[in-house]
Amino acid sequence: MADLLEITPNGLYCAAGNFYIDPWRPVSHAVITHAHADHARPGSDRYLCAAPGKHVLRTRMGSQALIDTLKYNEHVTINGVDVSLHPAGHLLGSSQVRVSHRGITWVVTGDYKLQNDTTCDCFESVPCDVFVTESTFGLPVYRWPDPETVAHEINAWWRANAESGRTSVLLAYALGKAQRLASLLDPSIGPIYGHGAVMKLVEAYRASGVRLPPINRIPPHSRKIGGGRGIVIAPPSAAGTTWINRFGETSLAMVSGWMLLRGVRRRRGIPKGFILSDHVDYPDLMQAVHASGAQRVLVTHGFTDIVARLLTERGLKAEVLATRFIGETNPDDGDTDEDAQDLQAPTHESIDTDKKDTEDAQ
Amino acid sequence: MKRFSDLYWKLDSTTSTNQKIEALKEYFVSAPPEDAACGLRVLCGAKQLRAVSTRSLREWAAEFAEIPLWLVEESYAHVGDLAETLALILPDQLTQEPNSTDHSTEPLPLSRCFEATIRGLKGKPDSYKRQVVEETWKRLTPRERIVWHKLLTGGCRVGVSRTLVARALAEMSGLEPAVLAERMMAATIETAEDFQSLISPHPTSADSLRPYPFFLASPISNEPQELGSVMDWQAEWKWDGMRAQVVRRSAGISIWSRGEERMNDAFPEIVEAAEHLPDGTVLDGELLAAHPNNLLPFSMLSRRASRKRAGKKIRTEIPAVFVAYDLLEARGKDIRSEPLSFRRRELLTVVPSAFQRQPALSGGPATLHRNPAASSDIRMFHSPLIDGHSWDDLTLTRQQARRRGVEGLMLKRIASSYAHGRPRGDWWKWKVEPLEIDAVLHYAQAGHGRRAGLHTDYTLGVWDGDQLVTVAKAYSGLSDKELIEIDKIIRSTTIERHGPVRVVRPTLVFQLAFENVSRSTRHKSGIAVRFPRIARWRRDKLPHEAATLSDLKVLLAQATGQQQLSGEQTE
Known part of the structure; x- marks a missing residue:
């Protein structure tokens, strides 16, 4: 019998229900796990996402897009297939897609994390037969420090910069990471500013009812904003541009899971790195797989072949599923603005998807 | 380990010379002298013992972390640094050390850690080593583990030059950097006393076979014409060998590599040859592999030097010679501040010529012609000068370099003293185009x-x-x-x-x-x-x-x- 979900040239497809999950080409019916550019692409006729993610998806898909929503845990039947969305903890409105048909249940995680994040609903484990998981950080070297400790470090760094009159600049994804970061900052230290790309999404978050500290737009022609006590949240692509120079003397830090490795920090040439990711680390990945109760696991974007091999050795039926998802862009890939992700080749971790992608692109 | 590991990460996180010097000073001031001695050895890149093979270390780490070995290997391939990979896969620090507020004491000071967990493993069975390694893992944080792993596998290199370390010690002790650089060349800083005498204001007799810090040449960046009159310069071949100093004093003979390793056992024929030097002589020059009539390629010398102790067979197969190009000490007197022209004259009185005629003038083979007057086993020559009446002459000569088995020309200002480090301006290497x-x-x-x-x-x-x-x-x-x-x-x-x-x-x-x-x-x-x-x-x-x-x-x-x-x- 054919699988409930399968990879087609348009993306991950449910033939029984005639819909796609995070398709990479325009289709008639797209179920979206979250609004990052490698998962949500414009041009499809209809989108379905979790209700809390509607505003965010709207900013990405444009005002004309038809977006239907489901509450978390609410079920809908699409052509006889049972579909529901469950929190993935990745960013506001991010979902795991549960698809159930003829007694077989699949869960597609999209991107997810198990850590606490006040800007979105926390990951909920959903029992299933087949678990489709990301593996961006699926190596045992990746174990995240406690986010509270990291928040404490970031605030201490900001405070020290503020005291010496240097503007702090945090480089982080405009969608998700930036808002999560803002929620972790201590506004008593100084004013918080957001790059234009960040602000657009801050507004979408606010419109969705997420509480964030005051975040200011960057005033034009400004130097020494906030009297040197300010902190700016900007997308990673802003690094090394003249846009940064306007703040005069700055301290720059990158916020990413990749910052765990010394080699990446050094190569990137960014003086400071904070380890904070919206993806599962290795122990959480193992835990999520275990909690799903699935006997079959399909591993997508990341260290796919390694995680699949490990799970196979641990007695599960595990395979690599070649998708076009990217996960958290490794800063080595140059342009880390996630808006640009769909234009670039996948990260070099996704070894098994590389070939396919390159062939497709040619 | 904490203090040293903090230093390691501070040095790693900055490219500013001043910040590095500050971090070094802070370390040397705060560390107990026996730790400072131990830290200094590591910072200076002293030859390290490989207490545990990396193979064993990964196997033990895999079992300790309860993951398969292949996954450790895959992780290593991704991280690119074994010490870091292992530090990251191991479970978090298990034994919380009592949090000492007194920074002068730490639970596992570097010197003790070094003795117990690195030197103490030498010759011990694997079961013992493994036990020590696992106990140490439990006591260290991931950052400390990285540094310790590097020490344990004998590959701890820190991004500071000796010159920088010497500067930090100089600022701390009030001595001249040059004095410290010389004292550090002694290369035996083992104990607290060694460290104290290193920074002591009084002259020490710590090591009477001490070499001088090497003067390093810079690659020439412009046209040589810009160096001014060719008459102010002396040109020599740039030998493709290993830089070395030969020290001959009453205390004995020592051959030092640029890495300040003593190479007496690797080059016994040079030691023998040095016995004929007058007492109180220090030569700077190049070790080369050569048969009586021709130079051998660098790869042969490299093979030769890789043997710690050169046996008869390899000595016959790959004989070594020493080509001297500078005299730093004559009759026990430091003459480095004298001009090169003076030192060169003195050099010629100490070391014979090995060249029948100057290769620069001959169209002949790139060979060392034995001086017929010299004894047949002569192993030490002086480097001949190359005549060039104009930069154009020298440019032409340089083009023959490759055929002669040399790397190009060296240009040295005749009036220059023998400086230390790599100050630009007086010594240039003018390599042949690749x-x-x-x-x-x-x-x-x-x-x-x-x-x-x-x-x-x-x-x-x-x-x-x-x-x-x-x-x-x-x-x-x-x-x-x-x-x-x-x-x-x-x-x-x-x-x-x-x-x-x-x-x-x-x-x-x-x-x-x-x-x-x-x-x-x-x-x-x-x-x-x-x-x-x-x-x-x-x-x-x-x-x-x-x-x-x-x-x-x-x-x-x-x-x-x-x-x-x-x-x-x-x-």
Whole structure:
């Protein structure tokens, strides 16, 4: 019998229900796990996402897009297939897609994390037969420090910069990471500013009812904003541009899971790195797989072949599923603005998807 | 371990010289002297003991972390640094050390850690080593573990030069950096007392065989004409050997490498030759491998030097000579501040000439002609000067360098004193232009350290018919941006994977630069290139436009033609 979900040239497809999950080409019916550019692409006729993610998806898909929503845990039947969305903890409105048909249940995680994040609903484990998981950080070297400790470090760094009159600049994804970061900052230290790309999404978050500290737009022609006590949240692509120079003397830090490795920090040439990711680390990945109760696991974007091999050795039926998802862009890939992700080749971790992608692109 | 590991990470996180000096000073002031001595040894890159093989270490770490060994290997391939990989996969610190507020004491000071967990393992059975390693893992934080792993496997290198360390110690002790640099050359700083006498204001007799800090030349960046009148300069061949100082004092003889290793046992014939030097002599020069009538390629010398103790067989097969080009101490007196012209005159009174005639003037073979007057086993010569009445003369002479088996010319200002470190302006190396061919990327492997996770270690090949034969491994010469771009191409053109090595479809062409070619039995092509590096990425070339093995053979014939003429290639 054919699988409930399968990879087609348009993306991950449910033939029984005639819909796609995070398709990479325009289709008639797209179920979206979250609004990052490698998962949500414009041009499809209809989108379905979790209700809390509607505003965010709207900013990405444009005002004309038809977006239907489901509450978390609410079920809908699409052509006889049972579909529901469950929190993935990745960013506001991010979902795991549960698809159930003829007694077989699949869960597609999209991107997810198990850590606490006040800007979105926390990951909920959903029992299933087949678990489709990301593996961006699926190596045992990746174990995240406690986010509270990291928040404490970031605030201490900001405070020290503020005291010496240097503007702090945090480089982080405009969608998700930036808002999560803002929620972790201590506004008593100084004013918080957001790059234009960040602000657009801050507004979408606010419109969705997420509480964030005051975040200011960057005033034009400004130097020494906030009297040197300010902190700016900007997308990673802003690094090394003249846009940064306007703040005069700055301290720059990158916020990413990749910052765990010394080699990446050094190569990137960014003086400071904070380890904070919206993806599962290795122990959480193992835990999520275990909690799903699935006997079959399909591993997508990341260290796919390694995680699949490990799970196979641990007695599960595990395979690599070649998708076009990217996960958290490794800063080595140059342009880390996630808006640009769909234009670039996948990260070099996704070894098994590389070939396919390159062939497709040619 | 904490204090030293903090220092390590501070040095790692900054590129500012001042911040590095501050961090070093802070360390040396706060560390107990026995720790400071131990830390200093590591900072100076003293030869380290490999207490535990990296093989065992990964196996033990895999079991300790309860993951399969292959997963450790995959992680290592991604991280690119074994010490870091293992530190990260291990469970968090298990034993919380009592949090001491007094910074002068720490639970596991470097010197004690070193004695107990590194030196103490020597000769012990693996079961004991493993027990010590596991206990230490439990006590260290991941950051400390990284540094400790590097110490344990004998590969702890810190990004500071000796000069910088000497400066920090000088600022701390109030002594001249040069004095410290000299004292540090003594290379035996083992105990607290050693460290204290190193920074002591009083002259010490710590090591009477101490060499002087080496004067290093800079590559010439402009046209030599810009150096002014050729009459102010002395030119010599730039020998392709190993820099060394020969110290002959009443206390004995010592041969020092630039890495301040004592090489007496590796080059016993030079020690013997040095016995004929007058007491109180220090020579600066080059160790070379040479048969009586011709120089041997650097690879032979390298093979020779790799033997800690040179036996009779290798001494006959690869005899060594020492070519002296400077005299630093004469009759027990430090003459480094005298001008080169003076030192050169003195040098000639101490070391004989080995050259029948000056090669620069002869069109003859690039060979060392034994001085017929000298005894047959003479092992020490002075480096001849090259006559050049104009820069044009010297430019012409330089073009013969490769055929003579030397790297080019050295230009030294006649009035210069023997400085220490690499001050620019008085000593220039004027290397011959490199040879170049276009080669095709054949295999690639992930790099290490800063290049971890990117495929940056390339094995390049040339065409032999429709087959690629590998000729060189090259690591350097491309920008970070290019490396990232090439990494992606490598990943998408991989045909096979053998562990960390990827075999790629031939698509990438690089201009490979190298200093010379010689015959080799180790490479499939039968040819080895010296100091290969990538000159640039030839995006404009198709793989089949790259060089062939016969192109390389032509270069080989040109390079060795002279030696073949003299019939002395290999006996």
